Amino acid sequence: MFLGAGAAKACGLPDVAELESRVRSTLGEADRAAFDRQMDGRNIEQVLSRLRRIAGLVTGEDKVDGLTADQAAALDTTVCQSIVRALDITDANLTPVGNLAAWIARADYRLPLEIFTVNYDLLLETALERFGVPYFDGFVGNLNACFRTELVESLPGADGAFVPSLFVRLWKLHGSVNWMRANGGHQVVRIGQPVPEGLPAAIYPSDAKYEESRRMPFIVLQDRLRRALHTPETLVIIAGYSFGDDHLNEMIFDAATRRERSEFVVFCYSDLPPELCERACRTPNVQLIGRAEAVLGGVRAGWKVPMDSTPDLWVGGEDGKLALPDFTHLASYLARSSGRGDYLREDSSINADSAVNGAQDV
Template sequence: MAEHDPLRFATGLSAKLATRSRHVCALFGAGTSKACGLPDVAELQRRILAALPKPQSDSLTGLLHGRNLEEGLSRLRRISALLTGDQAIDGLTAAGATELDRAICRVIISEVDIGHADLTATRHFAAWLARANYHFPVEIFTVNYDLLFETALEELQVAYFDGFIGNLRARFQTDLVETAPGSEQDSVPAFFTRLWKLHGSVNWAWDARQVVRVGQAVGEEVAAAIYPSDTKYEESRRVPFLVLQDRMRRALHQPETLVIVGGYSFGDAHLNELLFDAAVRRERTEIAVFCYSTIPELLAERALLTPNIQVVGDREAIIGGIRAAWAVPENNIGGIFEDGRFLLGDFRRLAQFLAKSASREPDVDGRLRQLLDAVAQNLPADGGA
């Protein structure tokens, strides 16, 4: 019976990450935030329903019938845009839909507040980015709304660009986002990590007919720009979302691209197709998907037909189009394979692995400790030298 070698897989991934000519991308979902102590989408939905007063909770329950949270929000915003006066859809007037939208966003902002989160994993991840020295910028795509990545990047003094320019009310710069990575037209230096928030953020706000990024989570009097409304006549309000999704499509089609996917449940059909299409059309694009436990069947079906999609779960993996269990080594492999389980599907373990790999420095652990200690001591990452 075929089995996959966990150490061989981890060693091969490290070698790929160490190749500086690689274009490295990552796609992270709610599992990464959950690893830091924040709720995933299902738990967030339960908390929203529990926090809303009964009339609003009942309205949202109706909207969520056959829909996920983001689809419910999108429908809510269509209702708000379509109606006038006392007209109603699903028992909601335009004013009622707008107020429910704001109430939902207030709960979301409260629940994904990182004040009580454990940032250890994102700090390890930022420590890897701090030492990354690729020819092309590392591009991080996330569907999460929280500020975990921004906070960790800033703590470890990792320069990044998120598509907005400015501090107090930063404006989205489409032209800077659309330039090809590493091209002569790319005005943002390659050492700037790209952080692309595909579904918006708690610090994005609607400003007239555009989205702006503010310095902190938006206030209670406005709705955060979380996930786009899909009304055609509000196309201008969709600009960041459409541009960023197109950026992901073009990034995945760059030659020699390595994509790391973690904490993502493959529940977004559009993003799934972007990944699968790139894997089919670009044979030298490699996609490594890390699942916390079981492998989703939708993903398994594609990986079995597409050898450059490698999927690893805690008990089995699909590598080279072959689905098989992990070969259990005689001894545990610290941080990678312990007690019969492959561990890198846990974002905390994956971030640790990244922080210690893809570096040619002789004292990786020492450098990592220096970066993390700098955060605790509020010193520059070079130790104040």
């Protein structure tokens, strides 16, 4: 499963555009002006990469875009801290990720379930822990967990260390609000809470080729995604992702082209993007699922609501739209598919009792 910002938005967190707006509003006048210059023609992740290039390549009092190396590094830290604050899940609606966790808790497949996400928030970790679902995110430890490359790269049946299959794999491709840079920025550790004010959060991978150590563990996790996508006869579910990262997009479509017996199901909440439709029409094992139409087996057409439609799958009556592209409905559907009926409903919320019951079920 590959999750993007749409999954977090279904829980009440900001999407990319809103996140950029929130970050900008928290900056002081000088930082806001510098941030606006960097945002011209870029998104917030591209801004972070550019700031890190400036900090790494400029020396002394030399400036690029009006920033010295120290100023670029300071703005990078400030922006990351603003992101951490904006993604606070204290008031988030955990029902969608709770339903996802309920499905995961009962999933029993030959290979471990792997969840890849470009989100930084702690929604998934919170839901998995409340339902007692064991998971492995690449780090070992509690207070200052260290990244273990050999465990991330290990495969079932291979010699050496291997994390048991009952552990869900949770891979955060672009970092997390509880990843912190240590040892002068050359090591990433995971702590038990969002990174406190004044400390450098490890959000979004640096694309600086001149210092590979600053790109760990991101390059290992991207390689893990590539290998997972190329696993023969795999079902890949993609939800809440706007295909805004060209590098990840090419990995997905390259795997779809080479692994013809795998299935790639993409849920699109907005209208189907023309470029995605074109590629799906050329790649029959890529299924685009929109609310009003879909591309299935290379054929694009609109939906027709069936006479005996399953409850909660369609909204709006006879001329309605498919509900599954909304992550809230998709997660609820997956929870029901486990065959257990005690999934969370959209109008409920995770509470202490449901968390305990979920843990007991596991």
